[in-house]
Amino acid sequence: MSFELQASLRDRNFDMAVSLADGETVAILGPNGAGKSTLLSVIAGLLRPNAGSARIGDKELFTLDDRTHFWTPPHLRGTALLAQEALLFPHLNALNNVAFGPRSAGASKAASRESAQRWLTEVDALDLADRKPAQLSGGQAQRVAVARALAAEPELLLLDEPMAALDIHAAPLLRRVLKRVLKNRKAIIVTHDILDAYMLADRVIVAEGGRITEEGPTRQVLERPRSHFAAGLAGLNLVAGATTSEGITTPDGRVFAGQHDPHWTPVPGQAGVAAFPPSSVSVFLGDVHGSPRNSFPVTITDLEPYGDQIRVRASSGPPAQALSADITPAASADLGLVPGMEVRFVVKSALVSVYPA
């Protein structure tokens, strides 16, 4: 049973269409305010869009247009929601929290407890069954919350940044648990973390400003990003422009020479992007003589440690565009780099990938 949704909310400038095949897990990535949580609220029935429709298999979740106003309330949707905070009911112990879904569906007390024990075992939390939520650590509570969501036997599981509130020790364990339980299950996971997308999702959707800006198999999106957000996640600089025979030309006339994707014959003028890692960028003071290709003035905005390198963040414009270079601390000291300084970035064209936007 597949899932399909199209919805728009005028006052949040939100308009997205999403579909999931049976057993598919999709990660939604995007900056804050991109509309990721709005999407989950609309699917769960906690937020009513102005227009749109959604269905899981034969079950209609909502149809809202000029003629029809069909709306299924949240408890009849089969879309369990797991939020950033576990939100375990504080007055029930872990076992009864997990048994809440089966009980609400009309199962007997004994059957609900049995099912709760099964799901607690599934998330390695059976030993926590008798504890109240206040006696659980963040990671433990979130594992119990996963069990509670799964015990409701949802058709579609919605996860809203489930790892975001956990410390770095608790997150890996929960990620392993999720990897196991999300296998062959329809789920949408909103995340900031590229690792979640890699480990948990079959496919990635990048959302920015209430719209879907990019989607595709996780690997492809990270290796050939087309949106600035995905490029940022993949640690790549991204420049958009018109394709030429040697690379791309930006709207303001800068030329980025690079390697075209194999099996791609660019049509001159076609919209394309050039992606290159910060390690392929060198920093120079003053004018560089010779070929102006792949060399352009920038203003340094920030310097920060990055592994054993210094990441030089700079803006180049107009229009202002963020680009990064990784150089050694020695080189940085040698050049006397400080924020606000005007320098020149030179990019090795052998390390620039050019592909269609």
Place this chain on the structure above:
Amino acid sequence: MIKRSGYYGIPRWIYVIAAVGGLLMVLPLVAMLLRVNWPQFIPLITSDSSIAALGLSLRTSAASTVLCIVLGVPLALVLARGEFPGQRLLRSFVLLPLVLPPVVGGLALLYTFGRQGLLGKSLELAGIQIAFSTAAVVLAQTFVALPFLVVSLEGALRSAGSRYEAVAATLGARPTTVLRRVTLPLVLPGLASGAVLSFARSLGEFGATLTFAGSLEGITRTLPLEIYLQRETDADAAVALSLVLVVVAVAVVGLSYGRRRSSAPAEVQP
């Protein structure tokens, strides 16, 4: 010396004014304690009329507290969570008895449920008389006490938020199940302190009761009315009965605040 564990930033002169305020509350009680006729105390509070008044007060206050819970919980839920036109207006009217002189409330009730009142005429035809009966006492007490329960519970509902309810709904719980298994258990401390305050307010109710229910011994003469009546003839009895009310009030407030403090939400460990 007071052990200080941090910087509080309260100027010293504030303590002086606070002390004056505290004295204004405590001094009258002390003055009353000094006037109590201790040797006669037990006989005074165990006279037939006193016992009748105290019994009636406790019974009617318990009944009006139950009525406050039955009517106040839905009101608070609708005010805190609902969304409908006239919501702010409804809230204003629910809070009105807090600031209205009780005698005005009593008059209003009389023109509603009295023999010639808005509903009273129809009730009379059906053979039901409310004014000047024990039912009228309960009604008057409910009228003045309901806002205490609604305000207390609405505050608890607002600070609890509705995130747990949203989660419960996505887990498949019907709205009635969510109310019974999630919302009410979460706001139980707020509901309890609201009920205790309503009980205390009912117990002290005087003006609306006198206006709407009169002062018939054993039927509508509650403890505050008995105290007012005794004051004319037997000041010692009035003071003794007043002390009984003070003790009950202290117990009720202590119960309410003690509970609230102990039920403060525990910090969740990270």
